[in-house]
Amino acid sequence: MTRLFLTLSAALLAGNAAFAEPQHGIAMYGDPALGQGFEHLPYANPDAPKGGEIVFGETGGFDSLNPYIIKGRSPWGVQAHVVESLMGRNWDEPFSLYGLLAETIETGPNREWVEFTLNPAARFSDGSPVTVEDVVWSMEILAEQGRPNFRSSWDKVESWEQTGERSVRFNLTGGDLELPLILGLRPILKKADWEGQDFAESTTRPLIASGPYVIGDFEPNRYIEFDRDPDYWGADLPFNKGRHNLDTIRYDFFGDAAAVWTAFTAGETSIFREGNITKWREEYTFGRAERGEIAQSVVPHQRPSGMNGFVFNTRKDIFSDWRVREALILAFNFEWINDRLNESAYPRITSYFANSQLAYEGVPTGLELALLEPYADDLLPGTLEGYALPKSTGDVRNRRNLRKATALLEQAGWTIDGGTLVNAEGEPFRFEILLRSTANEAIANIYADALTRLGIEVEINLIDGAQYTERRNAYDYDMIVNRWSLSLSPGNEQRFYWGAEGVETPGTRNYMGVNSPAVDAMIDAILTSSTNEEFVAATRALDRTLTAGRYTIPFWFIPVSRIAHDSSLTFPEALPIYGDWIGFMPDVWWSESSE
Structure with missing residues (x-):
C-alpha cells in the first residue's frame, strides 16, 4: 500500500474547503449532540474536586x-488512562466523537477521506509536542505489529498526506462510513519513545503517552498505579471538564474472585x-458496611x-453440526x-443485541x-422463520427439553450405547x-x-x-465461557468478533469460529449504511x-450495575446512557474526602 507524504499547496487547500469544513x-449518523462550544460532557461534574485515590481489585495479573x-x-489502565486518541467519545450518545488530540475533524462528502488537525497544545507527558509523524507512525506500527483489528481498518486506508504543519489527511477506499471515526479512536503513541525497541515484543517498560495519567509504581502480576499528571496538556478542554479527578488509580491483582471480595471487605x-x-x-453486613x-x-x-x-468452538468436529449445538442448548x-x-x-x-432497539x-x-x-x-433453520431460545418448565429434571435434545443428537448420528453417547x-x-475463573465454576458443574443424562462426558478444567x-x-479449546460487550453503535469490531478471517487468524475474538457468508455480509451492510434505518x-x-x-449458550444479563464502593467516592447524578461503562468509572468519579 502506497504511503504518500507531501504538503499540499495553499491553492489546493482552498479548493478542498469547498467540500467540507473543519468540525469540532x-x-x-447526522450531527453530534453537543454543539460547538459545549462546556462539558453531560455526565461529568465540572465542579468535582481533584484529589484522592481509587483502588480496584482484579483477578489475574499482567x-x-x-x-x-x-x-x-x-x-486495562494503560489504554484507559495513559494513552489518548485523536478524538474522544461521548458515552451519552450511540456514537459521536469530539476533539481531543485533534482540534478539528473534516471528511469528504461520502467520507472517502478524513482529515485531522492536531490541537497546537497537545503534548506528551515528557513535554514534547504530538506531531503528524507520531500520528501516522502509530497507525502504521499498530497495523503492522499490533492486534489483527488494527490491520483490518488500516487496510482500508489507500494513502495519507500531511496537509499542514498540524494536519493529516487519510484517503480511504470508501464504503465504510465508520472508518473516519475508527481512525479518530486509534491510540497515538510517541514515535521517538519506541526507537530501538521491538514493538511486537512484550515489555514492562513504561511508555510515554499524552493522557491524563502516567504509569507510576508497579510490580507485574501484583499491582500497578497510575498517577494524575499535574501538567496534563488537555485538563482544560471542554471534553475533559469534570473528568480525571482522582490523583491515583491503582489496580491490585488477586488469584481469584474470592480473594478480590476479601480484599474489599478488609478495606484494601x-x-x-x-x-x-x-x-x-x-451479605453486606461486614464491619466496613x-x-x-x-x-x-x-x-x-x-x-x-x-x-x-458457554461458547462452542465450531472448529472442532464435535460441534460442527448445528443439531448438536441445539441439543446442548436444550440441555x-x-x-x-x-x-x-x-x-x-x-x-x-x-x-446478542437484546435490551435495545438493535435486537x-x-x-x-x-x-x-x-x-x-x-x-x-x-441460513440455519429458524433464521428466516423466527428463532427463540428454548425454555424449560423450571423443573430440575428438564425432561421435555432433554427428549428433544436426544432426538436431535440421534439425527446427527449420536446414539446411546451402555449409557454413553x-x-x-x-x-x-x-x-x-x-x-x-471460579466465577463460572458453579454453572459449569450444574450444566455438566x-x-x-444425555450420556455426554464433560471435563471442567x-x-x-x-x-x-x-x-x-x-x-485451543472445546468450550469456554466468554462475554462480548456490545454497544449501540456496532461497527468494524464486529468483523473482529465474528468475521470469517478469525476462523484461522489467531488473536481475534471470533472464539466460536463463525464462518458464515451471511454474517460477513451483514457486517458489511452495517459499515456501509447511509441512514439509521439501514443501520438498524x-x-x-x-x-x-x-x-x-x-x-453460544446464553446466560443472563443484568440491566443495572450494582457497585459497592468507599462512601467517600461518588459520581454525578446525571448518568450516561451506557451507564457503568467505559468513560464512567473512574473517569467522572471523585473523592469527597479531597474537598
Whole structure:
C-alpha cells in the first residue's frame, strides 16, 4: 500500500474547503449532540474536586505494559488512562466523537477521506509536542505489529498526506462510513519513545503517552498505579471538564474472585461490582458496611445485553453440526439455574443485541428480509422463520427439553450405547469446558451434571490466566465461557468478533469460529449504511443470524450495575446512557474526602 507524504499547496487547500469544513466533532449518523462550544460532557461534574485515590481489585495479573499486541497480558489502565486518541467519545450518545488530540475533524462528502488537525497544545507527558509523524507512525506500527483489528481498518486506508504543519489527511477506499471515526479512536503513541525497541515484543517498560495519567509504581502480576499528571496538556478542554479527578488509580491483582471480595471487605480496595443478587441483599453486613464506610449504588443502563455464555468452538468436529449445538442448548436448564443461582432476578440474554432497539424480533421483514434473502440457502433453520431460545418448565429434571435434545443428537448420528453417547464409529461424546475463573465454576458443574443424562462426558478444567489466554488466542479449546460487550453503535469490531478471517487468524475474538457468508455480509451492510434505518436493519439481521447460528449458550444479563464502593467516592447524578461503562468509572468519579 502506497504511503504518500507531501504538503499540499495553499491553492489546493482552498479548493478542498469547498467540500467540507473543519468540525469540532463527528457522529456516525447526522450531527453530534453537543454543539460547538459545549462546556462539558453531560455526565461529568465540572465542579468535582481533584484529589484522592481509587483502588480496584482484579483477578489475574499482567506481564506487559503494551496493550496493543498479542503477546503478554497488559493491564486495562494503560489504554484507559495513559494513552489518548485523536478524538474522544461521548458515552451519552450511540456514537459521536469530539476533539481531543485533534482540534478539528473534516471528511469528504461520502467520507472517502478524513482529515485531522492536531490541537497546537497537545503534548506528551515528557513535554514534547504530538506531531503528524507520531500520528501516522502509530497507525502504521499498530497495523503492522499490533492486534489483527488494527490491520483490518488500516487496510482500508489507500494513502495519507500531511496537509499542514498540524494536519493529516487519510484517503480511504470508501464504503465504510465508520472508518473516519475508527481512525479518530486509534491510540497515538510517541514515535521517538519506541526507537530501538521491538514493538511486537512484550515489555514492562513504561511508555510515554499524552493522557491524563502516567504509569507510576508497579510490580507485574501484583499491582500497578497510575498517577494524575499535574501538567496534563488537555485538563482544560471542554471534553475533559469534570473528568480525571482522582490523583491515583491503582489496580491490585488477586488469584481469584474470592480473594478480590476479601480484599474489599478488609478495606484494601475501594470498589466491588456485585453480580450476585443474593449477596447484594444479604451479605453486606461486614464491619466496613455496618460502620457506614461502604455505599451500595445501583446504576442503570440502556445498552445492549451483549453475549455472555458457554461458547462452542465450531472448529472442532464435535460441534460442527448445528443439531448438536441445539441439543446442548436444550440441555441447559436456564430457568432452574437462574432460580438457583440468582433467585430468578435476572433476565436471560435472548440475542446478542437484546435490551435495545438493535435486537431482532419475530420474522424478518422489509430491509432486514431483503438483506437476508440472498443467503437463504445457507441460513440455519429458524433464521428466516423466527428463532427463540428454548425454555424449560423450571423443573430440575428438564425432561421435555432433554427428549428433544436426544432426538436431535440421534439425527446427527449420536446414539446411546451402555449409557454413553457415541457416534457411528463408537467414539464417545466427550469434551472439555475450559475456565479461568471460579466465577463460572458453579454453572459449569450444574450444566455438566445435566449432560450426563444425555450420556455426554464433560471435563471442567480451571487453569491460570496466562495459560487460558494462550489457549484462547490459539483457539485451543472445546468450550469456554466468554462475554462480548456490545454497544449501540456496532461497527468494524464486529468483523473482529465474528468475521470469517478469525476462523484461522489467531488473536481475534471470533472464539466460536463463525464462518458464515451471511454474517460477513451483514457486517458489511452495517459499515456501509447511509441512514439509521439501514443501520438498524443490518444490525438486526446480524443479531438474528448469529443467534440462530447456535454458537453460544446464553446466560443472563443484568440491566443495572450494582457497585459497592468507599462512601467517600461518588459520581454525578446525571448518568450516561451506557451507564457503568467505559468513560464512567473512574473517569467522572471523585473523592469527597479531597474537598
